[in-house]
Amino acid sequence: MADRMAFFTTPRAERARRDARERLGDWREVYRPGPLLPVVGVQAGRCMDCGLPFCHSACPLGNLVPEWNRLVAEPGAGAGAGAGAGADWRAAAARLLATNNFPEFTGRLCPAPCESACVLAIDGTAVTIKDVELAIADRAWEEGWDGPRPPGRADGRRVAVIGSGPAGLAAAQQLTRAGHATTVYERADRAGGLLRYGIPPFRLEKHRLERRLDQLRAEGTEFRTGVWVGRDVPGEELRAGYDAVVVAVGATACRELPVPGRELSGVHQAIEYLTWANRVDEGDCPAPPVSAEGRHVVIVGGGDTAADCLGTALRQRAASVTQLDINPRPPGRRAPGQPWPGHPKVYRETTSHEESGAVEAGPRVFEATTVGFEPGPDGRLAAVRFAEAEPADRSPRPGTGQRLPAQLALLALGFTGPEPDPRLFAQLGLATAPEGTLARDDGFATEAPGVFVAGDAGRGQSLIVWAIAEGRAVAAAVDRYLRGWTELPEPIRASARAFTV
Known part of the structure; x- marks a missing residue:
C-alpha cells in the first residue's frame, strides 16, 4: 500500500523545467524532457483520498482526481519510494479519459482550480494534480490507450459544429462517438482555434494538437477549414442540411483601449501578434510582420495572454519588455475574502516571468493605467505614457505620469465575447445576451430549434x-x-459557475 502519511512526510515537487536562458533559444515546451513517472508516482502518494474530494468539485469536468492518484501511487509511491512501481497506469488513464477528452491540453494549459481546492492547500501545499494528470495523459498516448474510438453504428443524423476550439472539438468528438455524422466548420485555414493560433508552442507544441485532430478524423469527424459560416456558407444552409447546429465560435472580440494614439502603427492587439508568431512556427512565413526583435516592447495587461506575449517577445529577442498591469499586486497568500476552496487571486509567476527575470528584460509594473501612446518623427509608436492607478476607479493619479520608450505595444486586455456577426446571427436565429455573449437556456439551446451554443x-x-x-x-x-x-x-449546465463558498 502507498504510505498513508505521505502528505505529511513528502514535500511537494513539481515537474522540472529547463533552464530559463536555455528555453529562450527555442520554441519547444518549457519542461525538461524525460519521463515524469519517478516524480509523479511519489507525488500522487501525497493525496489524502479525502472523504469529500473538493478537487473533484472544483473542476467543471468532474475529474476523478483521487482515483487517478490512488491508481498511480499504489503500491509503492510513499516517501522514498521509486517510480510508482506496480501502479495501474492503464486504469488511471481510463478514469481520466472518462471525464476529459483532452487531458494533454488541460495538463499543460489549465491554471488548476483543482489544486486550489485540494485539502492540503488549506494550510500547506496542494498535490501536484496537473503533473499527475499530464503524466497519465502522455503515457496513455505512448501506450496506445487513447486511440480512436469510432462509433459502432451510425444513426443517420447529422450535426454541424461551428468553431474548432476546445469546446467545438469536445462537442464534435462526443457527438461522433455517439453515432452522429458530425462536421466541424472552421474559418481559419487550420483547425484548433486559439489552441492553434493563440497559445505559443512553448506552452503547447502543435504536434499534440495535430495528433488529437487525427484521432477525431479517424473516428469519423469531418473538418471543413477555411469556411466562414455566414459568408462562405449561409447559416440557413446548415440549418436545412443538418439536424442540429452547435455554435462554438469562442469569445474573440478583443477588449479595446480607447486612449490617444491607439491608431498608431506599432500598437497591436495581443492575439494578432501571437497569431503571426504561431504562423511562423507552422511554417507559413519565415518571419512575422509584427515582431519584437530589437524593439522596446510594452505589454498592457496582466493575464495569461500577456504572459504569452512576454515569452514570445523574449524569444524574438526584444530589446526590453515591460508589462503594465492595472491591478494591484496580489498577495502571496489567500486574502480573507477569498477563502478555500475557491481559486484565489494570488501573486503568481508564469514561466515567461521566470524567463524575463533571468535576462532582466524589464519590470512588471502593477497599479499602472495606460493613458496614451506617443508617435515619433516617422509617425510610428515611440513611447507609452502611463500613471499610477487610483484604487477606487483605476483613473490616473495626478502627478504620477511616466513615459516608456516603445516601438511595439501589445494590448492583452481580454475578450468581451464573440465577434459581432449580424449576418450569421440572423441566419441562425441567434440573439445576444446583455453581457455580449450569445443567448441560450440552461440546456445550451437557443430560441432557434436545433441550434445550440457552447x-x-x-x-x-x-x-x-x-x-x-x-x-x-x-x-x-x-x-x-x-x-x-x-x-x-x-x-x-450552462448556468454553472466556478466553485465558491
Whole structure:
C-alpha cells in the first residue's frame, strides 16, 4: 500500500523545467524532457483520498482526481519510494479519459482550480494534480490507450459544429462517438482555434494538437477549414442540411483601449501578434510582420495572454519588455475574502516571468493605467505614457505620469465575447445576451430549434476546462434533442459557475 502519511512526510515537487536562458533559444515546451513517472508516482502518494474530494468539485469536468492518484501511487509511491512501481497506469488513464477528452491540453494549459481546492492547500501545499494528470495523459498516448474510438453504428443524423476550439472539438468528438455524422466548420485555414493560433508552442507544441485532430478524423469527424459560416456558407444552409447546429465560435472580440494614439502603427492587439508568431512556427512565413526583435516592447495587461506575449517577445529577442498591469499586486497568500476552496487571486509567476527575470528584460509594473501612446518623427509608436492607478476607479493619479520608450505595444486586455456577426446571427436565429455573449437556456439551446451554443461564445472568456466541459455537456443536450434521450455525460449546465463558498 502507498504510505498513508505521505502528505505529511513528502514535500511537494513539481515537474522540472529547463533552464530559463536555455528555453529562450527555442520554441519547444518549457519542461525538461524525460519521463515524469519517478516524480509523479511519489507525488500522487501525497493525496489524502479525502472523504469529500473538493478537487473533484472544483473542476467543471468532474475529474476523478483521487482515483487517478490512488491508481498511480499504489503500491509503492510513499516517501522514498521509486517510480510508482506496480501502479495501474492503464486504469488511471481510463478514469481520466472518462471525464476529459483532452487531458494533454488541460495538463499543460489549465491554471488548476483543482489544486486550489485540494485539502492540503488549506494550510500547506496542494498535490501536484496537473503533473499527475499530464503524466497519465502522455503515457496513455505512448501506450496506445487513447486511440480512436469510432462509433459502432451510425444513426443517420447529422450535426454541424461551428468553431474548432476546445469546446467545438469536445462537442464534435462526443457527438461522433455517439453515432452522429458530425462536421466541424472552421474559418481559419487550420483547425484548433486559439489552441492553434493563440497559445505559443512553448506552452503547447502543435504536434499534440495535430495528433488529437487525427484521432477525431479517424473516428469519423469531418473538418471543413477555411469556411466562414455566414459568408462562405449561409447559416440557413446548415440549418436545412443538418439536424442540429452547435455554435462554438469562442469569445474573440478583443477588449479595446480607447486612449490617444491607439491608431498608431506599432500598437497591436495581443492575439494578432501571437497569431503571426504561431504562423511562423507552422511554417507559413519565415518571419512575422509584427515582431519584437530589437524593439522596446510594452505589454498592457496582466493575464495569461500577456504572459504569452512576454515569452514570445523574449524569444524574438526584444530589446526590453515591460508589462503594465492595472491591478494591484496580489498577495502571496489567500486574502480573507477569498477563502478555500475557491481559486484565489494570488501573486503568481508564469514561466515567461521566470524567463524575463533571468535576462532582466524589464519590470512588471502593477497599479499602472495606460493613458496614451506617443508617435515619433516617422509617425510610428515611440513611447507609452502611463500613471499610477487610483484604487477606487483605476483613473490616473495626478502627478504620477511616466513615459516608456516603445516601438511595439501589445494590448492583452481580454475578450468581451464573440465577434459581432449580424449576418450569421440572423441566419441562425441567434440573439445576444446583455453581457455580449450569445443567448441560450440552461440546456445550451437557443430560441432557434436545433441550434445550440457552447463554450466562451455563451459563457464569456473562461478557462480551457470550462470550454471542454461545455463541449461535453452540449453534446449530451444535442443527443437528447435528436434521440429523445442520451447516455452522454453532462458535467455542467450552462448556468454553472466556478466553485465558491
